[in-house]
Amino acid sequence: MTLLGGRGGRTDDWKTPHLRARARAAERLEGPLDPAEEAWLDEHLAECTACAATAADYATQRLELRALRDRQPLPPRDLWARTAAAIEREAGPASRRGRRSTQSLLAPYALLAGAVIVAVAVGSLSIAPKGPIPSVASTASVAGGSGQPTNAAATPILVGPDSVAYLTQTYGQLHFNHLQFSHVCGPTTNGCETLSPNDTQTIGPVASPDTVFGAGDRPLVVVSNGDGSGGKVYAIAVATQEPAATPTPTASSSTTASPPPSAPSPTPPPTSPPATASAPPAESISPTAPPSEAPSEPPSASPSASSAVVEIARDLKVLDTTAAYAPDGSAFAFTARPDDGSHGPDIYLWHVGDAKAAPITTDHRSVFGSWSGASIVGSTVTAGPNGRLERPLAFVIGPGATEPTLQPQTGLAWRPVVDPHGRAAVYWSGRLEPTDDGLGWTTRSGKLVVGRWDDVTASAAPAASSSPAASSTTTVTITNDATSSPDESATAADDAAQPQNRSETTIATGPLSDWDARWDITGTRLAVWIADPNNPTVGLLSLYVVDPFNGKIDLSKPPLENKPAMAGFALADGHLAWAAPPKDGSSESSVLVLAWTGDEFGQVESAPGDILLVR
Amino acid sequence: MLGELERDLGPGRGLVGGPAMSGVWDRDTAGIFVEELFARHHGEIYAYLIRMIRDPELAADLTQDAFIKAYKAYDSLEKPENARAWLYQIAHRVALDHIRRGKIVRFLPWTGESRGASPSAEHLVMETHLSGDLQRALARIPERQRAALLLAEIHDLTGLELAAALGVSHVAARALLTRARESLRQALAAERTAESEAEIARDSGIGAASGDER
Numbered sequence: 151m152t153l154l155g156g157r158g159g160r161t162d163d164w165k166t167p168h169l170r171a172r173a174r175a176a177e178r179l180e181g182p183l184d185p186a187e188e189a190w191l192d193e194h195l196a197e198c199t200a201c202a203a204t205a206a207d208y209a210t211q212r213l214e215l216r217a218l219r220d221r222q223p224l225p226p227r228d229l230w231a232r233t234a235a236a237i238e239r240e241a242g243p244a245s246r247r248g249r250r251s252t253q254s255l256l257a258p259y260a261l262l263a264g265a266v267i268v269a270v271a272v273g274s275l276s277i278a279p280k281g282p283i284p285s286v287a288s289t290a291s292v293a294g295g296s297g298q299p300t301n302a303a304a305t306p307i308l309v310g311p312d313s314v315a316y317l318t319q320t321y322g323q324l325h326f327n328h329l330q331f332s333h334v335c336g337p338t339t340n341g342c343e344t345l346s347p348n349d350t351q352t353i354g355p356v357a358s359p360d361t362v363f364g365a366g367d368r369p370l371v372v373v374s375n376g377d378g379s380g381g382k383v384y385a386i387a388v389a390t391q392e393p394a395a396t397p398t399p400t401a402s403s404s405t406t407a408s409p410p411p412s413a414p415s416p417t418p419p420p421t422s423p424p425a426t427a428s429a430p431p432a433e434s435i436s437p438t439a440p441p442s443e444a445p446s447e448p449p450s451a452s453p454s455a456s457s458a459v460v461e462i463a464r465d466l467k468v469l470d471t472t473a474a475y476a477p478d479g480s481a482f483a484f485t486a487r488p489d490d491g492s493h494g495p496d497i498y499l500w501h502v503g504d505a506k507a508a509p510i511t512t513d514h515r516s517v518f519g520s521w522s523g524a525s526i527v528g529s530t531v532t533a534g535p536n537g538r539l540e541r542p543l544a545f546v547i548g549p550g551a552t553e554p555t556l557q558p559q560t561g562l563a564w565r566p567v568v569d570p571h572g573r574a575a576v577y578w579s580g581r582l583e584p585t586d587d588g589l590g591w592t593t594r595s596g597k598l599v600v601g602r603w604d605d606v607t608a609s610a611a612p613a614a615s616s617s618p619a620a621s622s623t624t625t626v627t628i629t630n631d632a633t634s635s636p637d638e639s640a641t642a643a644d645d646a647a648q649p650q651n652r653s654e655t656t657i658a659t660g661p662l663s664d665w666d667a668r669w670d671i672t673g674t675r676l677a678v679w680i681a682d683p684n685n686p687t688v689g690l691l692s693l694y695v696v697d698p699f700n701g702k703i704d705l706s707k708p709p710l711e712n713k714p715a716m717a718g719f720a721l722a723d724g725h726l727a728w729a730a731p732p733k734d735g736s737s738e739s740s741v742l743v744l745a746w747t748g749d750e751f752g753q754v755e756s757a758p759g760d761i762l763l764v765r
Numbered sequence: 766m767l768g769e770l771e772r773d774l775g776p777g778r779g780l781v782g783g784p785a786m787s788g789v790w791d792r793d794t795a796g797i798f799v800e801e802l803f804a805r806h807h808g809e810i811y812a813y814l815i816r817m818i819r820d821p822e823l824a825a826d827l828t829q830d831a832f833i834k835a836y837k838a839y840d841s842l843e844k845p846e847n848a849r850a851w852l853y854q855i856a857h858r859v860a861l862d863h864i865r866r867g868k869i870v871r872f873l874p875w876t877g878e879s880r881g882a883s884p885s886a887e888h889l890v891m892e893t894h895l896s897g898d899l900q901r902a903l904a905r906i907p908e909r910q911r912a913a914l915l916l917a918e919i920h921d922l923t924g925l926e927l928a929a930a931l932g933v934s935h936v937a938a939r940a941l942l943t944r945a946r947e948s949l950r951q952a953l954a955a956e957r958t959a960e961s962e963a964e965i966a967r968d969s970g971i972g973a974a975s976g977d978e979r
Contacts, residue, residue, distance in 0.1 A: 233832050723936055
């Protein structure tokens with residue numbers, strides 16, 4: 151068996167070097183560690199006889215177990231006869247007519263008794279390195295000074311080093327925080343110590359941020375829909391490395407938001423004036439400008455020497471909660487319409503390194519749903535038989551495409567969020583109606599579902615490693631006409647809302663004012679947030695488990711069900727984070743994290759603050 | 766059909782004619798599918814279950830249950846090359862379901878003595894090919910950790926197969942495996958200490974210190 155070795159975690163993650171050594175010694179059995187960690191481990195084992203003995207024990211017990219590979223217990227001779235008979239009973243009389251008898255079924259079994267089993271080799275994922283990890287609670291220690299495990303007063307769940315990012319704002323200054331953890335309490339945070347951020351960087355003043363999106367080391371995308379002065383979207387490159395000899399990029403020296411020095415953009419920097427060069431100059435904020443007033447800064451705040459804030463869009467209103475970086479982090483897609491209300495929404499795309507985001511649809515009724523590999527999945531609105539624009543229709547914009555590929559086989563599908571395997575999607579299945587201002591659409595009748603996703607372009611789509619959709623930001627023409635549906639057959643069968651053979655599981659029935667759905671990178675966890683109809687800034691968040699083989703979702707026992715949450719959450723492999731609504735009488739919320747390992751789930755909570763979670 | 770299998774995928778690569786083909790459950794196809802699946806994998810599934818639950822009869826029953834479930838759900842397997850991990854996932858769930866319902870083995874320290882209809886120590890050692898102390902040590906650790914160790918080390922599942930079989934992310938599977946190694950090390954140490962203490966007690970004629978009293 152092969153697993154990637156060298157899990158994340160820095161040298162100061164561990165309570166003792168002995169614990170670190172034991173964990174690394176166990177991990178080394180699965181594959182090579184990082185060279186530095188390997189060297190450290192060898193050095194430690196050379197000096198620590200107890201740890202060396204532990205490492206030897208691991209190796210010995212492994213050999214002992216592996217020696218059993220070719221010593222398989224023999225099953226009862228009649229096992230197949232019993233199983234076949236049971237299957238016959240399950241199948242019922244109808245099948246017996248057409249099936250072979252138990253006796254005949256046994257024949258191939260006998261012939262294959264010595265068949266060789268070969269495991270299927272598949273790839274694996276990597277873990278990003280993480281920073282120093284605090285314990286969740288003082289009572290949750292898992293090791294004493296000797297390195298021997300001790301009984302803990304609480305029952306912490308080890309979830310591996312992990313972190314959540316969020317923004318806070320004090321005195322007009324925006325701060326970027328990392329909350330890191332390696333244990334959680336379960337199933338609630340009662341009795342657990344709250345966590346404070348491990349590191350905080352001051353970014354600078356950004357007016358009224360509403361939403362922030364992130365993706366690893368990509369620039370943060372901060373949406374500020376403004377207070378009447380016009381909405382803006384900023385890209386903020388937050389360098390996590392120490393300011394070094396490399397000159398720090400500043401917004402004032404270039405209109406291009408540069409990624410952190412340690413993370414070169416996969417797209418080359420523009421060598422010619424950007425297509426939107428005539429746009430108003432980017433509003434730049436000197437990253438080195440000292441905070442005007444910040445007397446009560448978090449104690450660990452570091453200077454903002456490496457942050458660059460660049461405006462990538464202005465005079466826009468960003469719509470819905472759905473926006474996302476491409477899986478490879480090279481581009482960011484969102485839905486917006488002009489602030490002046492001159493027309494409805496389009497999908498915008500910003501390539502990391504470009505000066506400006508640009509619309510890639512022009513029908514003014516398209517909204518972003520998700521990425522599916524390098525393609526953008528969106529939806530538009532088409533006319534029903536009564537001529538009203540009310541029927542959603544999904545489409546896919548492949549890399550470099552100038553026209554979307556409509557997906558009528560999905561039926562009525564609004565804002566589809568496709569899973570990482572491209573076989574299922576969460577979407578609104580039903581009718582739409584214009585919003586009160588007439589500039590967008592909202593749900594009318596229908597339901598939020600998980601349904602099968604059959605991308606008709608998938609077979610012809612370029613490999614997932616291709617550059618994301620519209621690699622040079624081209625405009626895509628949605629060719630469907632406002633007065634006729636592009637899918638005549640669907641129109642004919644109009645009020646049969648979905649094709650008969652659609653397989654859909656209902657998450658919520660509508661109408662819904664807003665929602666947000668995200669899959670984790672493994673496709674085995676799905677988080678869905680549904681807005682409160684009376685106050686769409688808050689809603690209820692649930693987490694569902696997805697069967698990795700058949701994509702079926704267990705809605706009956708979600709690990710998290712209808713938890714009050716502010717709009718926006720972050721879902722990663724191993725954790726779900728959200729901001730809890732402020733409690734009565736308070737304006738501050740806290741970050742709650744549900745983390746898991748296998749079937750064990752636990753929570754941890756941050757200290758309260760004015761929090762904006764990085765999605 | 767097996768000839769087709771070998772031609773298409775090479776020896777032992779997986780199942781042809783699997784469920785992904787039609788997406789519609791069909792009794793006859795399901796029967797042929799599970800027949801092939803049984804022929805290829807029933808031995809290792811039985812081995813996994815007997816090492817998980819330490820009861821040969823029950824392991825046989827659960828193996829049968831696992832294949833019946835596979836028969837019923839064969840159309841949920843999309844890729845034939847995933848059949849083995851898919852089957853392990855079913856078997857793993859079958860085992861955990863029984864453990865959690867308390868219908869089967871209580872993973873208490875094993876006494877080495879037969880209790881009623883339970884298998885004898887010698888019989889179980891022969892059946893599972895696990896040494897007595899390793900058997901007992903495995904029984905001491907949480908079942909999910911035990912499953913991770915058995916599947917990774919004895920049944921040679923790859924990282925993603927292991928994750929799929931356990932129904933967790935592969936990062937979680939790796940963390941589980943790391944914890945399992947330490948749990949097993951401690952459990953083995955405890956077993957061996959208790960064993961040597963019992964031996965000393967027997968040698969010195971102090972009571973009948975059987976494992977029941979540990």
